[in-house]
Every structure is written in structure tokens, then in C-alpha cells.
Amino acid sequence: MTILAFDTATPATTVALSGVGNAVFTARHDPLPGERPGHAAHLLPLTARVLEKASIGWEQVDRIAVGIGPGTFTGLRIGIATARALARARDLPL
Template identity: 45%
Template structure:
């Protein structure tokens, strides 16, 4: 039986800033789309959730954070914030994939096991991931990559149906259309959420992926990222 964990999760990797607190089987969460306010919002969000649960940082098992890919600045803010909290409370960190978190969100919306995730990486590229639901977790089917949007077909099995989600589909709709029949639905106006990272963190914990704060590493997939507001946002 999996241990009932108490884990705080934060994410600032994309335009959405979010925090979530998992206490056993319950998750409470908060989020706001505010791409230039992450550094100001994320700590108050986390502290509010802890206060709601009547917990202190020292009572947690670990802190999970969005390790990327995403905005270069956002990934750094989230990593540094998580490290600061973990150092102060002597807690381990769990580095969570933004693409995997989006896959879990897509599954919650669709109940389709195969999830195809694309986040706009700017410079005519996407961050791309393919995941399959397995006993609550989401197993990567291919290594996460940054690539031209047209290359998304390289990570799919045309004999399976997929649910596609993420800002990459919106940003490069002209290059991706028409979508083939085996990509059955797509929710494009979604961002990764800490609540999904909190849920997924229990599997990362079980796999022994918790690390000391000093050893936590962001994942950029490329060295520099320019993050700009999407049209109409």
C-alpha cells in the first residue's frame, strides 16, 4: 500500500502560476494565469494552502515543483522557490514534468489513456511529450523533446487514439492542420497545474526520485527560451 503523503506542489513554468497541497487522498489547489506575477504570487498561494490545512512546512514529506520544460524565467523561479522552501524546512524535492502534468489534466478531461502534449516553445518550436495512463501514473512513451511542430507525428502510434492538449496546438494550428482522425479531441487552452503535479508526485516518491534541495535540477530542453503572451490572451 502506498504511503499517505503530505506534499506541497508549486509550478511557475508557463503562463499559469499554481500551487497545490496533497494530504493523503485529498488535494486543495489554487492557480492564476498571470505570466509576469509568478514571483509575487507563488509563495502566498503556498502559504494559504498550508494555513487551510493547518500544516507547517516541517510537517510535509516533500515539496514538488514544476521542473520544466517551459518559460526559461518561469522554470528558474519555480526551481529557486522550491529550493528555498526545502532548505528552510529540511525537506526533499520532487522535480515534476510540466508535460506529464498536462497529460494527467488531459486524462481527467477525456478519460483517454494516450495523451499527446505540446507546449509552445516559441521560435517556431514546441515542447512535445507522449504519455500513456497506467495505474494512475502517466508513463512517457518517448523522451520529451523540443522540435518543430510538424514533427509531432514522430511520437505517435497511428493505431491508437490520442487526446492532444497544450498551447502548442493553438500557437501553430496552421502548421498542424488538419489533425488526423486518431487524434480524437484536443483541449488546447490549458496550462500545467500544480494539482496534477501533487497527484503525480506520489508515484515519483514511490520510485525514489526525491532528492536533496541542492541536487534538484530544472529541465529546459534547450538553453534559452523566449516566452511571450499568446495572441488574444
């Protein structure tokens, strides 16, 4: 089972993919001190990067997971909304 996971609860934006062989693929954006997190700008590009690293496409993702906090309201909303949209688009469990 291939699981794509997001975490936007902290200033970092993190994406991970497991279930492709024995590897776990990750991508992360850490904002510079004083910089805004930019979750909305980084989440989907990081997701595309992880899928590319794993050499798989969206159609091979079986499940989506997302961190639900605690964390900042805006960060959590971005992660949860993105995960829900992707899960609904492919009729995947969330």
C-alpha cells in the first residue's frame, strides 16, 4: 500500500511517501528565520518532487494521510484541505 503523507502543523512543510519498495521518500521546505511558512506555495511542488523521486505517478497512490496538529490554524487548514481535495479527486481513503 502506497501512502502519501503531509504535515503542515509547524513552519516546515513536509511530504513523505511510503510503500514503494522498502524506501521512504521525503521532501521538506524549512522557511528562513523571519520568513512566512508558505505551506500553500510549497505543498504541491514538494508532493510532485516526492512522487518523482519514487518514480511513480498519482494513480499509484493508495491512501493519503495528513497531520492534524496541534499546530497553527492556517497551516493545518492548508494541509487538511489539500489532502481532502486529493483524496476526493481519486476516491482514496484519508
